[in-house]
Amino acid sequence: MLGIETSCDETGVALLRWEQDAPGNGLLSHTLYSQIKLHAEYGGVVPELASRDHVRKLLPLVREALGQAGLAPADLGGVAYTAGPGLVGALLVGASAARAMAWALGVPAIGVHHMEGHLLAPLLEEDPPEPPFVALLVSGGHSMLVEVKGIGDYKILGDTLDDAAGEAFDKTAKLMGLPYPGGPALAKLAEQGRPGTFRFSRPMTDRPGLDFSFSGLKTQVLLAWQQSDQSEQTRADIARAFEEAIVDTMIIKCRRALQASGAKRLVIAGGVGANKRLRTELAAAGEKDGFKAYFPRLAFCTDNGAMIALAGAIRLAHGQHQDESVQVFPRWDLETLPPAV
Structure with missing residues (x-):
């Protein structure tokens, strides 16, 4: 083929x-x-x-x-x-x-x-997941949770209401002056950020449902950046807080989706699936909650x-x-x- x-x-x-x-x-x-x-x-x-x-x-x-x-x-x-x-x-x-x-x-x-x-x-890997499972599809245009009962048997549990996660990464990076493509640059910068210096909301986690909305988070970052000293360290601190907010939101939604579907397998795919913090923390959440997370290799996330x-x-x-x-x-x-x- x-x-x-x-x-x-x-x-x-x-x-x-x-x-x-x-x-x-x-x-x-x-x-x-x-x-x-x-x-x-x-x-x-x-x-x-x-x-x-x-x-x-x-x-x-x-x-x-x-x-x-x-x-x-x-x-x-x-x-x-x-x-x-x-x-x-x-x-x-x-x-x-x-x-x-x-x-x-x-x-x-x-x-x-x-x-x-x-x-x-993830089926391209040596340990492929078998349905049923829940899939988190996160890219520049999509943030979507899908219940997969079989190949072609899909039910969308949650979808993007405005900015997808990858789009939010790119736009946030751009407003802070990072080069294109902004998402990977912001994630790399976040590694230098100090924990707890800034904290942003975890959008739509204070109510039931599995839809995603990141446009308000982007606005919070813009205001924090405009009101800061705009130093390199501050840029890194804001990048870290933004990335933490995105990752925490997705983990909360994934846990809800797994609980609602009863599945014990979680597939993470799409360009944002290459994010190091997301991969690390979802794997840790799986060990704690008793589900297994499946990721494609980095070359097959994009x-x-x-x-x-x-x-x-x-x-x-x-x-x-x-x-x-x-x-x-x-x-x-x-x-x-x-x-x-």
């Missing part, structure tokens, strides 16, 4: 030989190109530039992935691509290329839901072709694939996916 990811600002390509009992061991190659330098000048992703760069980079990456795996195009049994959600232009680049390759080779094409790809990314190849291979193994039309879905409800049975 060839997997192609072009939903936003990263071009990812991977090859995977599907093995039911050990999917992670079936990964043959994966390549990734990030557009960070391209968009840094603008402080955020410019959709038209992202689409054009995918056009330039996609086929060279496909050739590179095939070369790494020692395979030829004729060896492919299917082509999986991200069909949504994402930037419509970027999605169309990957979908068009995947559909054309599949047609030329006479193999199936499988349109993959981007968030299902993230949700299944957007990548391997998770798309895996999701596509699972879908194809259950006889699911698309017709010859090129369709993408910039908005796509995870709960509308059919079960993989």
Whole structure:
């Protein structure tokens, strides 16, 4: 299975030989190109530039992935691509290329839901989780808790009401003058912060429910920054307090979701899943509460072709694939996916 990811600002390509009992061991190659330098000048992703760069980079990456795996195009049994959600232009680049390759080779094409790809990314590891489990999907565009009864059998327990966690990281970093992309820079700076110097609220944890809202937290940080001496140490202190507030909020919500569902497994995926504090504290919470936390390796937290190849291979193994039309879905409800049975 060839997997192609072009939903936003990263071009990812991977090859995977599907093995039911050990999917992670079936990964043959994966390549990734990030557009960070391209968009840094603008402080955020410019959709038209992202689409054009995918056009330039996609086929060279496909050739590179095939070369790494020692395979030829004729060896492919299917082509999986991200069909949504994402930037419509970027999605169309990957979908068009995947559909054309599949047609030329006479193999199936499988349109993959981007968030299902993230949700299944821990299955690429040697100790994959088995449903049922709860998944925390945290990225630049999503903060979502999902009850997973089986692959394709999803129930959204909590969702983003305004700023997602990754978006809040990026915007907070920008308002304090940190370079793009702000989230990783803020997390690194937080390591130098002094505990307890600042404290921010844990949004929406004082009431029932599992939805997330981080726009108010962002405003608290802005006010604290504007009223401070704006020294480097203060910047680090605020970064630490902000990161602690985000992580604490997600842990509280995860505990509630696990209790509500009765699950004993928690999957954490998406770009914010690479955050060191989140990984450490969720693992510790699991040891205390009796649940097991599953994380993909850092390379598969951000957007990548391997998770798309895996999701596509699972879908194809259950006889699911698309017709010859090129369709993408910039908005796509995870709960509308059919079960993989």
